[in-house]
Amino acid sequence: MAIKKLFFLVFILLILTATVSAYGIREEDIWIFQGAYELGIEDRAYLEGFTLKVHEINTENETSAILLIYRNAVFKESFVADAELNNEHIYGDELKINVVGINKDKVSMEIYKKKTELVWITDIPKTSFKIGDTLTENNYKISLTGINEEGALIAVEYDGVNFEGTYKTGDYQKYSEDFMINVVYLKRDTNEVFIETLKPGEPKIEIDVSTLKDSYEPDEYVEYELIVTNNGTIPLHGMILTTECDEGYVELSSQQHSILEPGKAKRFQTKVKPEIEPTSRNISVVSKLQGYDYRGNEYDSEYTTKVNVKSYISITKEVYSKDKSSQNPEFGTNQYFQTILTIENKANFQTAVTVTDELTESFIPDDLDDTEWTVILGPGETKEIEYFASPTEPGDFTFSPANVMWKDGGETYTLKSEEITQTFHVSGSKIIVAKELSSSYMLVGEDITVLIRISNDGDKTIEASFQESTPDELVFVKGDDKWHGTLEAGDVREFSYNVRAENIGELYLSATELSFTDEDGIKGKATSSEPFLYIDSAFVDSDTFPEENTYIGEDVLEYDYETPEQSEITRFGAAGFLASSFVTLFCLVAIVPAAAYLYISRLYN
Amino acid sequence: MEILAFIGSAILFALFTLVVLFVLIKMSARLALIILFLIPVIPVLLMPGIAISFLSHRHMLLADGLVPINNFHILLMLWSTLVGLILYTEFLTWYLRKGRSISKGADKNKSANPFATIQESTSTAIGTVKNGLLKR
Numbered sequence: 186m187a188i189k190k191l192f193f194l195v196f197i198l199l200i201l202t203a204t205v206s207a208y209g210i211r212e213e214d215i216w217i218f219q220g221a222y223e224l225g226i227e228d229r230a231y232l233e234g235f236t237l238k239v240h241e242i243n244t245e246n247e248t249s250a251i252l253l254i255y256r257n258a259v260f261k262e263s264f265v266a267d268a269e270l271n272n273e274h275i276y277g278d279e280l281k282i283n284v285v286g287i288n289k290d291k292v293s294m295e296i297y298k299k300k301t302e303l304v305w306i307t308d309i310p311k312t313s314f315k316i317g318d319t320l321t322e323n324n325y326k327i328s329l330t331g332i333n334e335e336g337a338l339i340a341v342e343y344d345g346v347n348f349e350g351t352y353k354t355g356d357y358q359k360y361s362e363d364f365m366i367n368v369v370y371l372k373r374d375t376n377e378v379f380i381e382t383l384k385p386g387e388p389k390i391e392i393d394v395s396t397l398k399d400s401y402e403p404d405e406y407v408e409y410e411l412i413v414t415n416n417g418t419i420p421l422h423g424m425i426l427t428t429e430c431d432e433g434y435v436e437l438s439s440q441q442h443s444i445l446e447p448g449k450a451k452r453f454q455t456k457v458k459p460e461i462e463p464t465s466r467n468i469s470v471v472s473k474l475q476g477y478d479y480r481g482n483e484y485d486s487e488y489t490t491k492v493n494v495k496s497y498i499s500i501t502k503e504v505y506s507k508d509k510s511s512q513n514p515e516f517g518t519n520q521y522f523q524t525i526l527t528i529e530n531k532a533n534f535q536t537a538v539t540v541t542d543e544l545t546e547s548f549i550p551d552d553l554d555d556t557e558w559t560v561i562l563g564p565g566e567t568k569e570i571e572y573f574a575s576p577t578e579p580g581d582f583t584f585s586p587a588n589v590m591w592k593d594g595g596e597t598y599t600l601k602s603e604e605i606t607q608t609f610h611v612s613g614s615k616i617i618v619a620k621e622l623s624s625s626y627m628l629v630g631e632d633i634t635v636l637i638r639i640s641n642d643g644d645k646t647i648e649a650s651f652q653e654s655t656p657d658e659l660v661f662v663k664g665d666d667k668w669h670g671t672l673e674a675g676d677v678r679e680f681s682y683n684v685r686a687e688n689i690g691e692l693y694l695s696a697t698e699l700s701f702t703d704e705d706g707i708k709g710k711a712t713s714s715e716p717f718l719y720i721d722s723a724f725v726d727s728d729t730f731p732e733e734n735t736y737i738g739e740d741v742l743e744y745d746y747e748t749p750e751q752s753e754i755t756r757f758g759a760a761g762f763l764a765s766s767f768v769t770l771f772c773l774v775a776i777v778p779a780a781a782y783l784y785i786s787r788l789y790n
Numbered sequence: 791m792e793i794l795a796f797i798g799s800a801i802l803f804a805l806f807t808l809v810v811l812f813v814l815i816k817m818s819a820r821l822a823l824i825i826l827f828l829i830p831v832i833p834v835l836l837m838p839g840i841a842i843s844f845l846s847h848r849h850m851l852l853a854d855g856l857v858p859i860n861n862f863h864i865l866l867m868l869w870s871t872l873v874g875l876i877l878y879t880e881f882l883t884w885y886l887r888k889g890r891s892i893s894k895g896a897d898k899n900k901s902a903n904p905f906a907t908i909q910e911s912t913s914t915a916i917g918t919v920k921n922g923l924l925k926r
Contacts, residue, residue, distance in 0.1 A: 756838030759845075763831050767869055771823075774874040778881035785885065789892065 210357050210367055211305040211383065216281050216297035218481040219443055220423020223293050232296060233443045235280055239292050250292045252282065266292075295481070296423075302479055303447075305383040306418045311369050314339075314378045322382070325364060329378055337371050337378040352378075362480070386418030388447070388478055392488035395452075400465070400493035404531040404565075407433065407457040407492050411472055413442075414450040421445040421476040421484065426453050432468040432494075433459040445476070459494040461532050463593040465600075467491045497532040498562075500540065500589040502602040506609045509575075516577040517643075517709050518613035522548070526570040526587050526602070530562035537561050540570060542587040548574040579613035579643045614703045615643040616672075618651075620696065620713035628721050632662055632683045637697050637713065640677040647672050649701035656692055658720055659684040672701075686720040693717055796849050799861050803868055806830075810872050819880045826872050830865055 222230040222237075230237040236255040240263065243249045249267040253260060254276050264274045272284040281297040312320060314329040314337075326342040336353040343360045350358060357367040362385065369379040390413060397409040415421045424442040428435045436456035445451050457470055470490045477483055505523040509515070530536050542556045550556055551573040560568050576582065586602040616639065623634040641647055650669035655661045664682025672678060697713040754762075806829055814822035833841040845862040852859060 754842060756835050759838055759842050760831050760834045763834060763865075764827070766866060767827050767831075767873075770866065770870045771873050771877075774870060775877050778877050782881060782884065785888070789888070 210365075211303055212301050213304045213479075214299065214301045215304065215479055217300045217302055217420075217479045218422050218477045219296040219298050220425065220441065220477065221285070221293070221295050223291050225290050225292075230294075230296060231441065231443070232280070232298060235276075235298070237280075237282065237294075237296065242287060242290065242292060244287075244289050248287045250284070250287050252292070254280065266294075303419055304385055304479060305365055306386040308382040308384040311379045311381045314380055316376055320380075320382075325360075325382070327366060327380060327382070329380075332371070332373065332376050332378065337368060339366070339368070339378070339380070341366065357383075385478075385480075386447070388415050388419055388421035388445070388476065388484055389417035390414075390421065390474055390476060390484055390486040391416050392472065392474060392486055394488070394490050397490065397492065400495055401459065402495055402499075402531060403459060403461050403497045406436070407455075407459055407468070407470065407494065409455055409490070409492075411453040411455050411488065411490075412450050413445065413453065413474055413486075415445040415447050418447055419478060420447060422479065424451070424474060424476040427473045427475070428455055428457070428470060429473075430457050430459075430468060430470045432462075432466075433457045433470075435470070455490075457492075459492075461497050462494070463496055463498070463591075463596070463598045465493065465496045467493050496598070496600055497530065498536065498538060498589055498591060498598075498600055499529045499531065500587055500600055500602045501527045502542070502584070502587040502605060503527075504584045504605055504607075504609065506611075514613070514707075515575055516549075516613070517615070517703075517707065518576045518579055518611050520609070520611045520613075521551075521573055521575045522584075522609065523571065523573055524584075527567060528560055528562060528570070528589055529567040531565065533564045535561065535563050536591050536593070538589050538591040540587060540589050543585050544574055545582060545584075547577045547580075548582075549577060550574045576611045576613075578615045579611045580615070581608050581610050583608050612644050614641075614645050614647060614701065614707065614709055616641055616647065616649070616699060616701055616709070616711035618697050618699050618711045618713040620694070620716055622694070622716045622718060625717055626719045626721065627686050629686045629689055632685050633718070634664075634681050634683055635666075635694070635716075637665075637680045638677065639672065639680075639699060639711075641672040641674055643703075644674045645703040645705065646674055647701040647703050649699050651697050651699045653682070653697060654695055655684060656694065658686060658688045658690045658692055659718075660687055689720050689722050691717070691719050792849075795847060799844075799847070799849070799864070803861075803864055807868060807872065811875075814876060814879065819876050819883070823873070823876050826869065826876070 219232050220230070224230055224237075224239045226239050226242055228239055234257060236258065238253045238255065239250055240253050241251040243251070247267060249265050249271075251263055251265055252274075253263045255261060262276065266272060266274055266282065266284040268284050268286045274282045274284075276282075279299050281299070283295045283297065284292060285295060286293040309320070309322065314320070314327075316329055316331055319326060319328040324344050328340045328342075329337060330340050330349070331338040333351070336351040336356070338349065338351055341348045341350075341358075341360060343364055348358070348360060352358070352368040352371070354368060354371045357365060359365045365383040367381050367383060369381055371378050393412045393414070395410045395412055401407045411426070413424065413426070422444050424445060426440045426442075428438055428440075434457065436458065437454070440453050442451050442453075453472075455470065455472065457468075459468055468491075470492060472488045472490065474486045474488075475483065476485075503525045505525075506520050507523055509519055509521055524542065526540055526542060528538060528540060530538075538560050540558045540560055544550060544556055553572055556572065558570055560570070562568060584605045586604055588599055588601055590597060590599045592598070619638040619640075621636045621638075623636070627633045635653070637651070637653075639649065639651075648670075649672055651667065653666035655666070662683040662685050665680040666682045668678075668680055670678075693715040694717075696715045699711045699713075700708070701711065702708050809829070810822050810826050813825050830841075830845075834845075845865065846860055848858050848860045849864075850859045851857065
């Protein structure tokens with residue numbers, strides 16, 4: 186059993202060793218560019234494990250600078266460098282500083298670090314070659330010319346130059362900084378060679394943001410994380426992130442990071458203090474990232490973050506529904522509303538604002554003439570306005586947002602509070618009584634219909650009654666001129682009765698008064714309007730026709746009625762008119778023959 | 791729809807005219823006169839709504855809308871025409887009958903018969919009127 190375990194361990198180790206070996210050719214022990222720096226006196230460049238500091242800049246005779254090297258924050262050595270012959274300094278075969286230029290307060294330099302790093306990636310994966318096989322790519326051609334005792338004879342033509350060599354299993358050859366071949370396996374029994382080609386990898390920068398809020402208050406920092414990911418194949422070095430914002434102050438305008446391995450991400454904290462503005466707006470924060478590969482090739486990426494910053498004045502509106510405690514509540518409604526308006530000035534100066542809160546028509550505010558207030562807000566001050574309003578009728582209500590208006594720099598600005606999506610229910614009785622006449626014009630002796638429409642628009646069942654009275658000019662003919670009964674919530678009842686005109690005159694019919702008691706025992710009254718009626722004599726005189734021939738009460742209802750033009754002529758009137766027409770025509774036509782008859786009769790008698 | 795109303799009205803008025811003429815020719819002028827009056831009046835008394843709306847139905851507006859033409863106007867026109875027809879028929883009947891009765895008496899006294907022929911009677915009548923006018 187122990188032997189089995191030992192074999193298994195050896196097997197695992199072999200696998201791991203093989204992997205390391207395979208990975209080995211892809212790595213190189215090279216000076217890796219860590220970044221280009223411009224450092225003033227006492228400025229530091231932080232590298233992985235090392236810190237470089239400019240101690241002194243001497244511009245008197247020959248321009249030079251004294252630089253200090255720290256390793257893990259421990260001083261190691263100092264050296265003098267200039268931008269000419271003495272511009273390169275190597276510390277312990279680990280760190281290379283190449284001074285590019287020195288002026289009176291800045292030293293420009295490039296820093297390299299020696300490191301074993303992944304450089305090569307597979308270009309063409311392991312491919313089988315037999316003698317005479319050729320692989321041609323853009324700028325190279327690989328041919329297997331033969332296999333002998335020493336190994337495989339491989340001819341390579343790269344950029345027009347021919348190379349030839351004998352390779353065994355595991356041999357590799359670098360032809361340039363951009364091209365390498367690796368003989369993975371030489372299979373002698375089949376005279377087959379497996380070759381792969383390699384090329385240098387590239388870093389690839391991708392930038393994203395996280396922890397970004399939808400909007401920021403003007404007095405808070407716009408703070409978010411910028412995530413830089415290297416989606417390339419080799420590490421990215423000497424990363425410098427520069428952040429700019431035209432509409433605010435960037436706290437960390439420049440940030441550095443030494444290395445970003447492929448597939449890894451680095452989070453940079455971005456902090457911007459936005460400018461105070463009267464309007465809510467979007468500001469742009471531009472982040473530029475610069476980085477280098479191991480050879481010093483530059484890679485850039487830019488990311489613009491749009492951030493919403495609110496106005497320095499803010500208003501919030503809160504509405505709370507409360508139950509009335511009274512047994513006989515005002516307006517017959519059981520609820521009232523408490524409204525709290527909170528206005529805040531986040532600027533560092535005083536501002537006078539006008540707050541307006543529009544109420545729906547059926548609401549009456551308590552102890553207020555109107556719902557408009559002028560408020561002086563000091564720097565950073567918050568004020569609250571609280572008021573109560575009672576609905577005059579039941580139903581479902583929504584509240585519109587409150588407005589705040591102020592002036593800044595001669596301009597007027599307005600801001601609305603957020604929409605209140607909640608619908609508030611007000612319970613209570615709402616009875617509407619409408620009274621209408623089929624015509625507001627009638628002749629003496631004619632009948633007219635009085636229509637009474639009672640609708641229970643509240644949410645309570647009521648016990649109601651009414652009794653109509655007829656004025657002296659009219660007499661009741663038939664119909665429902667009184668009622669006592671129950672009306673469910675939402676129900677509508679219609680009653681009509683006919684009256685006949687007795688005397689001419691102009692009058693307003695008395696309003697219908699409905700007395701009701703709701704299911705909670707609360708009593709109330711609802712009254713209709715007073716419709717106008719014009720009673721004319723039976724002889725129609727067109728000049729006396731009123732222009733408005735129909736009276737419609739508060740609530741418009743569709744109701745068919747005869748127009749006065751149609752009702753003015755009765756059957757006897759029409760027949761009489763026809764008879765008189767006939768007689769007149771007869772008399773006119775008969776004049777001539779009658780005259781002739783009389784004449785002839787007289788002549789011959 | 792308007793044209794249908796007009797055709798319907800025209801048919802009704804034509805029937806009305808034919809009935810009156812038939813009664814006038816085949817039966818009696820007085821009966822025709824009574825029918826002429828009663829046919830429109832009875833519906834007005836029995837069903838005033840329909841009858842009045844029929845009579846007040848407007849077919850057209852003449853002279854740029856100045857002169858409306860309702861069924862009532864057509865009825866009046868028909869009435870005046872038919873009344874004239876009936877009256878003149880009756881008058882001529884009477885006149886001719888009178889002439890015949892005088893003609894029978896002229897066998898005794900020829901000068902007393904002015905209606906020997908139509909031509910003669912016409913010239914005599916014109917002459918009588920002329921004389922009468924001249925006398926005045």
